[in-house]
Amino acid sequence: MSENLVKKTTKDTVLVLEMNDPAARNALSRDMLSGLSAAIGNVGADILSIVITGGIDCFSAGGDFRELKGTSEDLDYDDAVSGVVALILASDRVIVAAIEGPCMGAAADIALACDYRVAGAGSFMQIPAVRLGLLYSPAAIERIRRLYPRDTVRRLLLAGERFDAHEARRAGLYSRVVPTGESVSVAVRDLRKLDWRQADAVRATKQLLSDLEAGQADTDHWQKRRIELLDSEQRHIAIKQAHERFVDKHGPHR
Incomplete structure (x- = not known):
């Protein structure tokens, strides 16, 4: 039912x-x-x-x-x-x-x-x-x-x-x-603007916000999680694609 x-x-x-x-x-x-x-x-x-x-x-x-x-x-x-x-x-x-x-x-x-x-x-x-x-x-x-x-x-x-x-x-x-x-x-x-490239970042940010609102955020844990995301494949692909869009719009750096 x-x-x-x-x-x-x-x-x-x-x-x-x-x-x-x-x-x-x-x-x-x-x-x-x-x-x-x-x-x-x-x-x-x-x-x-x-x-x-x-x-x-x-x-x-x-x-x-x-x-x-x-x-x-x-x-x-x-x-x-x-x-x-x-x-x-x-x-x-x-x-x-x-x-x-x-x-x-x-x-x-x-x-x-x-x-x-x-x-x-x-x-x-x-x-x-x-x-x-x-x-x-x-x-x-x-x-x-x-x-x-x-x-x-x-x-x-x-x-x-x-x-x-x-x-x-x-x-x-x-x-x-x-x-x-x-x-x-x-x-x-x-x-719908969000896709798999942002999935880990979206989920981590949501969890951090929830922890902060509840007064339960562990700063060391979230700094470690941030470093993991900086080194992640999703981050690498997102930055590469952002760079390609910039070059398409403005041309290569001189």
Whole structure:
């Protein structure tokens, strides 16, 4: 069942994961969350980046209230959302949220865990937990507080404010706003520029950024990794090709 709820499309080195339950506005059921976890956790070696989307109408309305009881029994649901977030944060692939329409609650939590967000102009983001009498997941609040501006976090979590696309961009929640309906195509177009020559550098940079954000970066380890990349075949080929492009454009050095 979870496989049907997450459609997979590969475009060169980009894997597009589309949440696919339009009748429920892509509400994050446990099966949907399981499908996302499986797809992110088992990505092929040939994939450099992932785009998570809900299609052209709705990213996701958030938690699936058909499965929530409104009691402490819902803690296992929080664990399922946290599992998807943890996989995004731990992945060495570039993961981008392509947002159209509503991006609410747990879906906003997932989108904010991605490396960046490309959003259609008609989209919005909201975490209305307090309006439902809920203290949102403390672990999620800690992470969001650490990564996003103070006033933005308070507006998002204390007031449950709805950020339209342009306000979300100004507030630092969205990375880029594009015409409505174009978020996936723009994200894929940009990510397709990466190829196998950059694979090790992309993955190392993603892991270093994650370590730095978590306050766990080992400087000696990353300096050693940098030296390994400087001496790698990928680096040698990339520099050789860059030199050839320069010569083609400017002529040989004199």
